[in-house]
Amino acid sequence: MADWPQETTIAAFKRAWTLEGEAFWTTVFSMHQGKMQIKSPKVAVANLQKIFEATFKLANAKGFQAMTLRDLSRETGISMGGLYAYIGSKNELASVIEGVLRTYIDQVIGELVNEGLDPIARLRASIFGEVFMIQILNPWYYFCYMELKGLDREQQEQALDLELRFDSLLVDAILAGMKQGQFSCEKPKLLAASITAQLQQWHLKQWKFKLQEVSMEEYAEHIFENLLLCLSYRR
């Protein structure tokens, strides 16, 4: 996993995880290859990317339910009949998007658990890692957040469970730091939930951060510094 999460920079993060470019879309293709008719990867990967990106553009602008397959056909340049060689049904498209994102998040936060870092480094890596991930997969996160209630209950529960596991990751690091006498905190669970809320803002409130000209690194640093203040940590 290269030098992430020891080095909390976007460059190191990108080196460790393939979340962009042709290699990324090839992985996405292989993840639900069974559910589509097209067998040739050459043509499938390119069209899959087109379909997903058009879905993000349309659904994130006016909502997935309001987006029609006629819209999607126009935006991708693929006919309506053609789309069904890739997606099975409209609802399945949303379901696949959520599934792919959750799989990737699972991998990244799994890595954070295994590392033997000290509490402060763990908090820093968790915060920066999540902001990096949201930055790279911005439309995925926003889509899944806003369209979650359109999915079936099982998938909804898995998404909420994932958020709780991320919260737990933070709580564990906070408790470890308290044991070492570095931190002081009365309600670790609530503090963790508040960190998660601030992280999610990076995709929910992009309009605000663009308006205030806040960079990704500045934002992550701000969350981390305020967390240390809330933990009464002294350098």
Added chain:
Amino acid sequence: MADWPQETTIAAFKRAWTLEGEAFWTTVFSMHQGKMQIKSPKVAVANLQKIFEATFKLANAKGFQAMTLRDLSRETGISMGGLYAYIGSKNELASVIEGVLRTYIDQVIGELVNEGLDPIARLRASIFGEVFMIQILNPWYYFCYMELKGLDREQQEQALDLELRFDSLLVDAILAGMKQGQFSCEKPKLLAASITAQLQQWHLKQWKFKLQEVSMEEYAEHIFENLLLCLSYRR
């Protein structure tokens, strides 16, 4: 305005603002009386309440676009033809909900500006007031948050502007406290945005707070205490 915002309790808040019961719905009725055919308040108020509450139940469960007017007819017990005596169109219904909520929020945050409270009391009143309001009007807030992108651009912009004005309210109090030497803060705007994010969680993440058995007062107090820590405030 009674004893609010000097006394930051839900009881004082409810005494100052009418946000529940028949009196509240009568006000809602009067707010868009012009847009509906029914003239008799007696019958209109009761049905209006039924329609709004059924809309929240259905739309907050599966999305406003996914909710059909046939669903709404079934849930309210009013026929489809009957509904149109109250709502003009489906989209107008969403628009009215957003308009009503924004009007009320405008009034409450307007009151917070006029008060001559010291910085700490202003922050406390802003945080507790917003949590109280979200608590009472929970389905309204959740609906407007999740369905905002379905409204026309003008209404979207007004909603975002309202959020920015609330942020400014917090920023002003923080700057006032810094001038008095009570607070220290490098990025007041970002800190304010993070407070707003945490407040919005009270309607966005009700599932989490129920799971953790967190009370409204406990949550508001937690946000307030952590804010003071972030401001390096010493009692």
Added chain:
DNA sequence: GTCTATACAACGATAGAC
């Protein structure tokens, strides 16, 4: 693999009886 043409259900909205 991709297209055109079309099936068929469901939607929002309205007319007119009561």
Added chain:
DNA sequence: GTCTATCGTTGTATAGAC
């Protein structure tokens, strides 16, 4: 004021040519 019945439109999905 409220209902039933129905209109016209648009949605998802598929069949079959190429």
